[in-house]
Amino acid sequence: MIENAEVKAPSRVWRAVSSRIASGTAAAPAAWLRWAVPALASVAALAAVIFLPGRSESRIHSTGDMFAQLSSPAQLEIPADIPAPERLRAFARTSKTPAAVTTATVTDTPTKTNTTSGPVTAQAPEVTPEHSTPATTVPDADPFALMAFEDREASGRTVISLVADGMIGGNDAGRTFSRRGYGAPGEGSASSMVTENSASTYGVPVSFGLGIRFGLSPRFSVGAGVNYTLLSRSFLGSYGSYTGDVSNVQQYLGVPVNLYYDFFNTDVFRFYTFAGGAAEYCLSNKFSLRDDPLHKSVSEPASGFQFSAGLGFGVEFKLSRNVGIYIDPAVRYYFKSNQPRSIRTDHPLMLNFEAGIKFDINNK
């Protein structure tokens, strides 16, 4: 029957209904406002992007005030001394207790099948009819505006995270992680004091670090930090009159920088990909003569920086809203940088495996 026909309503109707319910506004805004508000907001946002570099509190301040003026005829009383982001939050939460909406009693409408007597009493909400029920007030809480505001704020807020991580690298031609890897001398600088008489046996490269990440947009973030790396290898070598096993340990201090892209983000986990580079400085390069009765060790300083580039993907498991643990398998290429011989110089393309814990310090 035609009286049961259904037609899908546009989603903007619900948005308008929810905002009017939340604000307690009985009268619909003028039709022209429907177009004027988004049009003016778009112009303001575009002008801000073009003319104002970066985000500033004054831009947020003016946009929030303009929106307040356009969307609500009533003047919202927000103290001027509250910082701009808080003014936005206050605007979203401001909801004066509306004037009591007097409801008219809806009597039964007589239909062809219903014999109830009495006419239909149709009253506008703002009219006080002869028979009126007690006033119905909209709660002070403004859940719809707050949810919408939180979405807007979340999309623009810079989330800052602290990261602590550890990494192990592949040591067997850069593809597997074995207790001992093997390789012939590569492009690294040979020691001027210790002569290498055999191929090197590599230990697993190990790194530890701390970092910080900044959210650039809902999907992009950039991270930087400081990390410490320990490289080790052993070989048969000679130093002066000594010939025997030689152990070479190098320590690096580096600054990695990565760009992250989230392609899937839920409350439980996050999938992302990342790419970046690092510059590392060799803090020490020490050779230990293992079989030497005097346990002699020789340090040979290195100069310059070890540059590298890498990319990988990661998954973060969120333990709570602000804490997550992550795993980042990645490949990294170590450029020829005139650094002491190590697994990096012998096998510049390496598979690394990083794991860490991340704390969001301002994700409320």
Next chain:
Amino acid sequence: MQLFKSKEHLNTRESDWIQGAKEGDPRSQKAIYDMLSRKMFAICLRYMGDRESAEDVLQDGFVTLFSKLGSYLGEGSFEGWARKIFVNTALMSLRKKDVLKQSEDVDAAWSILSDEPTPVQNLGYNELLTYISELPAGFRTVFNMYVIEGYSHKEIAEELGISETTSRSQLLRARALLQSRIKKH
């Protein structure tokens, strides 16, 4: 295992939503909107004739519904109660636009009627809705109220502030116009 939700189960959920909406729970309000919006929008379209006006009436109707929800005590169908609100909201909107006061000569209108049966049964809901929405406002309102909502001419006259004669004539014109348009297509 119960494959289909029983009517009792649905009514229980509806009661929960109504109670939640009375308490201001946004999820309950959204659930009620989702439950009613399609049918109520069809009603608004039938009365208003164009989508923009129908959207405005739908919006006003839901705001009124939620503000009056406290007066719904569970007696009778909730959908029926909501329907009255939306019909009244549509009528108020039409009254504001002053499109309802049209008088017609009954004899002249009668001559337009055709005796041939209308192929309404071959039309889908959307098509019929379209034809109804294309009627002039006065014809459309009386047609909706008499044919679909079941008002009597006396009730229509009292509601719209017109005479019973005008109500009858507008209904005749509405039927004739509808028939001719359906026949054309």
